[in-house]
Amino acid sequence: MSRNKFTERRLFFYFLFVGTTLLLLITLFGIQILNDSYKVSAENNVIKAITIYPERGYIYDREGVLLVTNQRAYDLMVTPRQIKQLDTIALCKIIDIDLEGFNKSLKRAKHYSTRKASLLLKEISKQTAAQLQERLYEFPGFYLQERTIRQYPERSAAHILGYVSQVPDYILKKDDYYKRNDNYGISGVESSYEKDLRGVRGTQYLIRDVWNRPKGSFEDGKYDSLAINGKDIELSIDIQLQKYAEDLMRNKKGSIVAIEPATGEILTLVSSPNYDPNLLIGRSRSINFNRMYKDLDKPLFDRSLLAEYPPGSTFKLVNALIALQEGVIYDGTRFSCDEGWRFSAKLKIGCHAHKSPLNLIESIEQSCNAYYCNTFRRIVEKYPTASKGYENWREHVLSFGLGDFLNNDLYNGRKGRVPTVDFYNKQYGKGSWKAPTVISLSIGQDALVVSPIQMANMCAAIANRGHYYTPHIVREIDAVPLNDSTYNIPKYTSIDKKYFNTVINGMERVFTGKHGTAKTARVKGIEICGKTGTAENSHGEDHSIFIAFAPKENPQIAIAVYVENGGWGSTWAAPIASLMIEKYLTGQISNSKQEAFILNGNLMNTEDAK
Amino acid sequence: MRNNKSVFANIDWTLVFIYMLMLFFGWLNIYAANYDEGAVNLITMNAEPGKQLFWIATSFIWIFLILLLDGKFYTTFSYLIYIFMLLLLIGVLIIGKEIGGAKSWYDLGSFSMQPSEFAKIGVLLALSKYLSQLNINLTNIDTQIKAFALILLPIILIMLQPDAGSAIVFASLFLVLYREGISGVYLVILALVISLFILTLKFETQIAMIITTLVATVFGYLIKKGKNSIKPAIFSLVIALGFIQSVEYLYNEILRPHHRSRIDLILGKIDDIHGAGYNLHQSKIAIGSGGFSGKGFLDGTQTKFNFVPEQSTDFIFCTIGEEWGFIGSVITIGLFLALLLRLIVLAERQRSTFSRVYGYGLATILFCHFFINIAMTIGIMPVIGIPLPFFSYGGSSLWGFSILLFIFIKLDAYRMDILR
């Protein structure tokens, strides 16, 4: 209280605050109202940021054939609120579109935002763009944006490559890198390697006056950033083989997957029916996309990665290996077959007529169902309870890469299903199912499903005598080989190497044996090992399945072929696999009659899908 | 006695209203400074407008806590808070992150914290506590030294970072001592030192000496107080001339080159629109081109792209000037003037010396920031990097100023309960 005698000193503070405030206001009055030179400076000094789009990386096949390239295109952009005295007719004349369409697009742009730039006309030709560029100053609010669009010179491998489109909204919200109208890989390699392919956007700051006339670069480009082009990618695909596979699958539904067993590199990945990837670029993309989306044969659906089929008899190989490993059979074990296996009056599995009993090699050669029913029972019943024995069997199956995602560099995938104990407990009740209840598993049926790529990988694991490398599609990025432990460390199955020989000998006999199920698909001079399969299809003709690898020693290719509604495995899938193997290993085809038969075969129940 | 109605009882809504308006207008301009056509979403934790919203929301939590605490808390723990803040200032010299040659920030992972923004709270509380003691007499040299020391200690620590801007802000607290009774002579000496400093730098040393001598002679002749005052008058002149002689040395040896060039620029000694003058030139173009009513929200062309890294912090006034024009300038400056005058009015109505000193200190600190910040963007002060309170982007400054202001609002609401 005593010092309140200094109360009058508050006036000093009033004077200080009011005085300095006046000083600021007077100075600002001078700068903002009296002095016009700043306005002129600003008008001649509008800084405009121009986005420089990087060139997206090229994509090559394993032989260096260019699969995906870029072409230049120009988009006409508009910022509606910057439009001044627009001569619509003159502009429409230059860009050659009708007035009505132009006004519609402009309305849409205004609706999106009057302040932000939006796309008015996509992909203008080079000549038009050059003409327009010269007269652009007459049309304030409009500018040309250079960008690149994809091109697919080989017109093949659409599912593998995927496509590029404008970045979708949900990505814009999630990832700060992207800006509206950026390119973005939507599916396939374009999607899974988006970060490598896209490059880094650059920005150039230009000085313009308010009439949008360029006045040079800003601060000598001090703040500019160069665009960094995307990285080139070399795929493991052999495009010649890929195209050949696509030809073989023409007018058939299904899939072909070929893998190099020694590396896990995917050589071919076909889903049929497919389409020309060039359909999904540019202005006509949405029309083509919608048409294919509605197509009943689902050309957009990638069967090689997404379809889940029962493996059928090809799965007998896995059961034989598990039984050998568990010691419940040996090479000479024989089981008799009386046109099938009977457990009770109700429960039986049929088989075709053949001599009986058969040993292990013969059972593979002739694909005897009864042999595997007995084998499967022995595997499961080795343990005191069915669920214990089943769980043990299941662990072996999983070690072949079935029943789970492969975790590779492909854009899509499915787990498939190797049913769990719980699955059967739910279906039959705990403790009330035994090996015979699920006996169809012995021949690759029941609730077991795998995708074609899993089936090809399973074949590669057999070809390698007990291990596989996770199948992958990319070999090199910017000429640097992919060095990823996911792909270059082998994954071992639970089966010892020594047990593979007998099974592989049986697979060879499938071609060479007197009763071999694929003896008509034999190729002279190549030791192919394979196994037929047929998956029951309640909706129509059974599905034809074949897996194979070759040569027998030091295998170069492992393949899985799945032809929907193809009937017996030996009818369609086996010859297709043989043709593929011969083409890949020798570059030619010896049995042109068979080739012609396959190429001309038509299994489509709908109209020719083109 | 105790008023237990609610945490919002008796608070001064005028101050709260001004505070809210400033936050809102400030945020709009931070948004505008970050806006460009390609930007998709600015309200995320990866963009300044989104982060500032987070700082605003967290400031409200601080405010609630401050109002919740008993008013006694601030008087009781003043010295403790002061010591804690000093420790933070020492700590930053040791483990601080070096940005632009200064160790002013703690690196806390995704965020940084600037302790000098919080040290203001400690100094202000400690000064209020010290001056509110019974029998304090500011004409006493011993008391003066202790009060000076309270303010000088953090200034020295901040100069070591070095951060000249914050140091000047702390130095402004000496004005509070004037209100509390220190002799006006100090004020006159301070004004003279600043004038001589500018005079010497503006002209050559010799010319400055001649001008000073001439002015002193004419002044002395006009006053003609008699022979008794001649000796001290001549003594003062000699000291002044000595000061002028040493200014050049001080200037060249103590200030860093970038400070020197900014001062030279203001004094018109250099005219370089690409080097040191670049920021100032650009900011004047931006503000000047706003004209009377501005270019409109988000329609600025000069303050986009964040070329000046401090576009949304120290140079936020450029965006205001460009997009809202002279009207925006008047509104912003008017809000500050209203805030400052209201603070003085409220400070004078306090019954306790503690609250009064705190109120004056708060007003002085805010004034210093406000004046220096705007003055530097329009070229009447050198470019000293300090934020515009409640407008500039940044968590440390927003938290710091919000806490400072609302401690006073709490003290004011509590004024009936305390006698001292």
Ligand SMILES: [Zn+2]
């Ligand atoms: Zn049989």
